[in-house]
Amino acid sequence: MNYALAVHGAPYAGTAADHALGFAWALLAEGHRIERVFFFHDGVYQGLAGQVAPQEHFDTDLLKRWQQLARQGIELAICIASGIKRGVINETEQSRYELAHPSLAHGFELVGLGQLIAAINAADRYVEFPA
Amino acid sequence: MSLHLIFSATGLTSCTRRCSRGDKFLLLGDGIYAHAQALEAGIEPVDLFLLAPDAQARGVGSDLTGTLLRLEYPDFVALTEQCSPIVSWKE
C-alpha cells in the first residue's frame, strides 16, 4: 500500500518524530511505499539545519534519522507557508526575502500545501503524528 | 472500520464520543496512561492496543494492563492496513 504521513510536532518537543520515524521504517520493511512525509505547523522545525541532538537523546539524533530516510528515496516535504514564517528557508526563499542564510537541512524540500493533498490523493492511507 | 490513534487522555475522551462499534484503538505516547479510562469507556479489550515501546518507557507493565495487546511498529503497520480512516486524537 501507499502511505502519506504528516508530522506536526517539533524535534524533541514531543513524540511526533519518534513515532513517525518508527512507523515509516516499519512501512518500508513491510514492503509498503511512502508517497511523501509532509511537515506542517511546528513539524517544519524537523527540517532545520544546525540541530545538535541533546545529550539525553544520545540514541536519537532525529535529523540524522530523517536524512537516513531521505536516502531511501523518501520525500521529506516541508510546508513552505508554515516553514518560512518559522525561518525554515531554502536558497530560493533566502534570495527572495533577502535573508542572510538558508536554513533548510539536506534531504528536505519546501513545497506548497498542494503537495500534502496530492500525496493524500495518491495514497491509500493517511497517518498524522501530532505535536 | 476506523483506527483511532490516541495520544492523550483528553484525546481519548474526544474520540470515544465519536467512534463506532468495531473500531480499533491504539494508545501511544501519553495515551498509554489512559488504558484504564479506555476500558471504562466501554472499548472492548480485543479492540484496544498499546504501542509497546511507549508502554515500556512509561513503566506501564502488563500487571496494570492485563491482557491488552502490545504492538511493535510492524503490528501498528498491520493495523493501518486493515482500517480506514486513521484518526489522530490529542485534544
Place this chain on the structure above:
Amino acid sequence: MKRYLFIISRTPYGSTHALEQLEAAMVAAVFDGRVAILCRDQGVWNLQGNQDGAPQGQKTVSRVLAALPTYDIEELYVCADSLSSQQIQPDASLDIKPLTFVEQQSLIAASDVVITAQP
C-alpha cells in the same frame, strides 16, 4: 474522489490551527476532494459572529468560512454538544449544520481521510 473531513478543535486567533485547516480544506477541494469541515470543542468559536481580525492584523476567520461555498465546500458541521456548552452567537451568514455525536460517528466512519492537524 476522496472524502475529506477536516476537524477544527481550536479557537480562531489564539493559534493558526483553524485558518490553516481551512486553507488545507480549500486546497483539497481544488484538487477535486469532497470536503467536509467539523468544528468541535473550542473550535466552535470560529463560528462566532461579529469577528474582526483587522485590529490584530489577521484574516477574519468567519469571512474565510463564509467563502467556502465558492470552493464547492458545502458541508460545514458543528458539534451540537460543543455549541450548546459555549455561549456562541453564530455568524448568521454561515450555513452550519449541528451534528449529534451519533451523526459525527457516521461522518468520521464515512470519510476516507480525517485531518485533525492538532498542533
